[in-house]
Amino acid sequence: MRKMEDRVASIQPIKSKLRLKILDESDIRAIDETALKILGEIGVYMPLERALKTYAESGASVDFKSQRVRIPADLVKTSMGRAPKQYTLAARNRPDLDLKLGEQKATYFNNGGCASSTIDFVTHERRPSCKDDLAKMAKIVDYLPIFSFYWPIVSATEHLKSSTLHELDASFNHTEKHIQTETVQGEIQTRYAIEMASVIAGGRENLRKRPILSSLICGIAPLGHDKEALEAALGFAEAGIPVGFMSMPTMGATAPASQAGALAMGLAEVLSGLVLIQLVNPGCPVYMSIISAIVDPRSGEYRYSSSFAQVTNAASVQLAQYYGIPVYSGASFGGDAHELNTWQMGRENLYLPFMEVMVGADLCCSMGLIEAVNLFHPARVIFDREIFHAIQIISQGIEVNSQTLLFDTIRQVGPRGHFLGQRHTAEQLPKLSPSSILFQRSKTVGQRYEDPVKLAWEEIEWILQNHKFPELEPGVQRELKRIIKEAEWELGIS
Amino acid sequence: MTNEELFEKMYQAILKGEKEEAASLARISTEKNISPLEAIHRGFVRGMEEVGIRFESEEMYLPELVMAADAMISAMGVLEGEIKKGAERPKRIGRAIAGTVYGDIHDIGKNIVCTLFTVNGFEVIDLGTGVPTDLFVEKVSEEKPDLLLLSALLTTTMPGQREVIEALTRAGLRNSVKVLVGGAPVSQNWADEIGADGFGRNAVEGVSIAKELIG
Numbered sequence: 001m002r003k004m005e006d007r008v009a010s011i012q013p014i015k016s017k018l019r020l021k022i023l024d025e026s027d028i029r030a031i032d033e034t035a036l037k038i039l040g041e042i043g044v045y046m047p048l049e050r051a052l053k054t055y056a057e058s059g060a061s062v063d064f065k066s067q068r069v070r071i072p073a074d075l076v077k078t079s080m081g082r083a084p085k086q087y088t089l090a091a092r093n094r095p096d097l098d099l100k101l102g103e104q105k106a107t108y109f110n111n112g113g114c115a116s117s118t119i120d121f122v123t124h125e126r127r128p129s130c131k132d133d134l135a136k137m138a139k140i141v142d143y144l145p146i147f148s149f150y151w152p153i154v155s156a157t158e159h160l161k162s163s164t165l166h167e168l169d170a171s172f173n174h175t176e177k178h179i180q181t182e183t184v185q186g187e188i189q190t191r192y193a194i195e196m197a198s199v200i201a202g203g204r205e206n207l208r209k210r211p212i213l214s215s216l217i218c219g220i221a222p223l224g225h226d227k228e229a230l231e232a233a234l235g236f237a238e239a240g241i242p243v244g245f246m247s248m249p250t251m252g253a254t255a256p257a258s259q260a261g262a263l264a265m266g267l268a269e270v271l272s273g274l275v276l277i278q279l280v281n282p283g284c285p286v287y288m289s290i291i292s293a294i295v296d297p298r299s300g301e302y303r304y305s306s307s308f309a310q311v312t313n314a315a316s317v318q319l320a321q322y323y324g325i326p327v328y329s330g331a332s333f334g335g336d337a338h339e340l341n342t343w344q345m346g347r348e349n350l351y352l353p354f355m356e357v358m359v360g361a362d363l364c365c366s367m368g369l370i371e372a373v374n375l376f377h378p379a380r381v382i383f384d385r386e387i388f389h390a391i392q393i394i395s396q397g398i399e400v401n402s403q404t405l406l407f408d409t410i411r412q413v414g415p416r417g418h419f420l421g422q423r424h425t426a427e428q429l430p431k432l433s434p435s436s437i438l439f440q441r442s443k444t445v446g447q448r449y450e451d452p453v454k455l456a457w458e459e460i461e462w463i464l465q466n467h468k469f470p471e472l473e474p475g476v477q478r479e480l481k482r483i484i485k486e487a488e489w490e491l492g493i494s
Numbered sequence: 495m496t497n498e499e500l501f502e503k504m505y506q507a508i509l510k511g512e513k514e515e516a517a518s519l520a521r522i523s524t525e526k527n528i529s530p531l532e533a534i535h536r537g538f539v540r541g542m543e544e545v546g547i548r549f550e551s552e553e554m555y556l557p558e559l560v561m562a563a564d565a566m567i568s569a570m571g572v573l574e575g576e577i578k579k580g581a582e583r584p585k586r587i588g589r590a591i592a593g594t595v596y597g598d599i600h601d602i603g604k605n606i607v608c609t610l611f612t613v614n615g616f617e618v619i620d621l622g623t624g625v626p627t628d629l630f631v632e633k634v635s636e637e638k639p640d641l642l643l644l645s646a647l648l649t650t651t652m653p654g655q656r657e658v659i660e661a662l663t664r665a666g667l668r669n670s671v672k673v674l675v676g677g678a679p680v681s682q683n684w685a686d687e688i689g690a691d692g693f694g695r696n697a698v699e700g701v702s703i704a705k706e707l708i709g
Binding site: 114115116117126127128155157160161163164183185220224226250252253254257295296297298299300301302372373374 | 603679699
């Protein structure tokens, strides 16, 4: 088995020195103006009485029958002005694992989610996902610094209606890093999810001060929201838990077949959610996300890794920056490939995270999934780490100073010499050649080719067998189980 | 305009996905006392068949298919009233009931499926999204379809597909209808586990499986 090093959890956000702008200022203004026009004239479907009332009381035009809200531009601007520009997503015990959002200095990565199938850790066969997969992945996330926070990566499908709470239970129990739920929905589940987080944080007030849990709410493009998702958003917001709204415009199907149109519509959709949060709890930490895709013009399948979609997703970061709020911008999300270690997989998963760090996204997800979010492939995590390291190196650009220009060394070697025997070379060359499981280099005698997928599995197995992390107090563990039981009773699950 | 010219225009209207034109040609045919079935089969259906062929040969894409289906539906809207007056019904290869299961309001995938089934000669009754299990059972009992198409996009709503199949069994209707399941988290394994008759990874695959099942 490949041996790795023992270590405590750490995080390694990418701090890109390279900068990229996809939209210029007039593009951003035009997209924003169109989004505000969409909100004011077309409106958004909001199927929750409380949300409609909140909007009606705040001066929006609300049609209670069709559940449509038309939001004037000044209400959008005033409300968004109340959203904090910077805040912290806290880790369970250690501030050095905290995520500082809105500073535009670092991009924090996490794993993708939430798939419904897993490649089994032992048999390597495909099967429906379960709670134990979540626990194992949480442990991997805890170990690998490339992960700054954890999304429950798969669904605890065996628990049906209470699956989202079991997902949190497995997550909190196996990593100290920040947890972000993208699946908790509905008033009941949200109430119990907050209770679980409070127990770990040491009470509601502590949770508010150091939110160890944040939430991501997905709208339903075009221009709609889900009732249970809105219930979750309001519940989390009232508890002071950071709430993000994500729009997933699929060009050609749930959005116009145009990148600018998809951005304007996506922005309108997320703003309709974020403004609601600011009306309910002014100053609540929020973030936004627009993750576009295209629909396959023949099969109707979701194509996330289209290059048209990827550059659109990176551009959405600039829209969030325009509004002065943190942004979660998706990376590969697993891409569309059906096999690991293929040309397609590599192509799909490099560009977007690379653009994201250069455009200054706060949060970025990618790792661990294939088949467009449907399948968790544990070995992929190690492949993703390779991409992450490549991006980290490239995004640092080139350092130019007397220590790096090395005039004296060049003089010493002079014409027709070589640099291999130089102390500087001995120190620096290995750093320029980090180890990789993907690259097949020429082998010295006796070495043989090793399948990267096999090597990746060995690393995963090492982590699962060897990584130790501080477990929750037994009392807290019991309390989480009790809360889930109570929730299941209220949900009518015996 | 001769009847032949009218049929040719109907064919073209479907091919080009012209909704208003298709409805207006349908009205002209009723004014000319052409039998609705003749208008459908010699005009509009020929257009749909050609669209199907061009889709298969990759000359046409999904948006054109949807536009053609919309034009077909708009023509049928005019002609259906006429059909009900007479006894004759247009020939279809099968009837299907479709819907997204309870608790799930996603409908784009289901709509694409309905369109493709329509284009391929199925009569489709679309129950919409968030359909309660009982309503599926009630409609299967009433409409006696050949196929029941169940969609779910969320892992949390997927179990709704199993509930519908179980409810059909309890109602003694399970053997009267072939059940196809679909949606992003749905797999062949899941279809097997819940006892569905078929699973389509996408709408095109769904249609071909449906044809096999009722063929």
